[in-house]
Amino acid sequence: xxxxxxxPAALSVPEGENLVLNCSFTDSAxxxxxxxxxxxGKGLTSLLLIQSSQREQTSGRLNxxxxxxxxxxxxxIAASQPGDSAxxxxxxxxxSGGSNYKLTFGKGTLLTVNP
Amino acid sequence: KAGVTQTPRYLIKTRxxxxxxxxxxxxxxxxxxxxxxxxxxxxxxxxxxxxxxxxNKGNFPGRFSGRQFSNSRSEMNVSTLELGDSxxxxxASSLLSGRIYEQYFGPxxxxxxx
Numbered sequence: 003x004x005x006x007x008x009x010p011a012a013l014s015v016p017e018g019e020n021l022v023l024n025c026s027f028t029d030s031a032x033x034x035x036x037x038x039x040x041x042x043g044k045g046l047t048s049l050l051l052i053q054s055s056q057r058e059q060t061s062g063r064l065n066x067x068x069x070x071x072x073x074x075x076x077x078x079i080a081a082s083q084p085g086d087s088a089x090x091x092x093x094x095x096x097x098s099g100g101s102n103y104k105l106t107f108g109k110g111t112l113l114t115v116n117p
Numbered sequence: 118k119a120g121v122t123q124t125p126r127y128l129i130k131t132r133x134x135x136x137x138x139x140x141x142x143x144x145x146x147x148x149x150x151x152x153x154x155x156x157x158x159x160x161x162x163x164x165x166x167x168x169x170x171x172x173n174k175g176n177f178p179g180r181f182s183g184r185q186f187s188n189s190r191s192e193m194n195v196s197t198l199e200l201g202d203s204x205x206x207x208x209a210s211s212l213l214s215g216r217i218y219e220q221y222f223g224p225x226x227x228x229x230x231x
Contacts, residue, residue: 033217045121045207046222053217091160102173105150105220107160 004029004096008108015082016116023077023111025092030073033103037066037077038091040110046091050077082115089113119144121210121223129229135196138226142189142210148172149191150220151183154205163206166191167214195228203230 005028015021025035034053038046050059050066052075058067065078079086089110098104122141130136142149150173151163162175166185183193189210195202205227209220 036219038222043205043225043227045224046209048219048221051219093160098173102165103215104162104165104173104175106162107152109159 004032004094004106006092006094006106006108008090008092008111010111011109012112012114014114014116017082017084019082019115020078020080021082021113023079023090023092023113025075025077025108027073027075027094027106029096030070032070032094032096034095035066035068035075036093036095036105037064037075038093040089040091042088049090079113082113084115084117087113087115121208121221123206123208123223123226125226126224127227127229129231130198131231132198132200134198135194136198136228138193138195138206138208138228140191140193140208140210140223142191142208143221146210146212146221147189148211148214148218149185149189150209150211151191151193152207152209153177154207154225155201155203160207163193165214172214198230200230202228204228 009024036051037049052068063080091110093105093107148167150165154160165173185191205225207225209222211218
């Protein structure tokens with residue numbers, strides 16, 4: 003059974019800092035990994051999607067890496083801003099019985115960027 | 118292109134009642150998945166529908182059911198509500214069903230059971 007863990011559960015940093023969020027998963031047989039952002043009481047916004055054959059993806063100040071063999075991914079946020087404050091969720095897509103696939107989520111890292 | 122929409126956004130029900138939540142996918146998307154999010158358990162997969170057929174199901178009791186219509190809109194039903202069913206219910210749509218298709222999430226329906 004796939005399990006996804008995110009460390010730390012919460013992080014508070016001053017504006018301008020570079021930071022790293024961690025995600026680990028127990029079954030390395032994944033097809034892709036996705037990082038999401040969730041604002042309080044809202045839905046999920048996809049940030050980056052990394053296919054299993056890729057090592058990293060970049061979008062603006064965000065960079066996500068994937069090491070499938072070790073079951074790890076990191077999300078790097080450069081020059082953090084107060085608007086980055088949100089919960090960041092990591093999810094992996096893997097086989098779920100027969101030929102079906104499902105997303106398994108971590109519980110998220112609550113990020114607060116202080117002005 | 119409009120995103121995924123969910124109705125209602127907020128709902129308050131009493132234990133023992135039943136509830137139906139609705140999800141309209143992005144135009145052209147044919148797969149709809151449902152998730153439950155609670156502070157204790159996080160985000161958990163409920164089920165996926167594709168072309169009006171349930172493709173995949175998570176580990177939830179039979180009180181949770183769903184269906185999909187020919188226009189790809191989906192409904193989720195929870196019968197005999199329990200206090201523990203209080204959660205944010207999220208719907209996600211993708212173009213087709215399968216591992217390569219990215220899911221796009223709606224804003225969710227906040228269900229409170231009293």
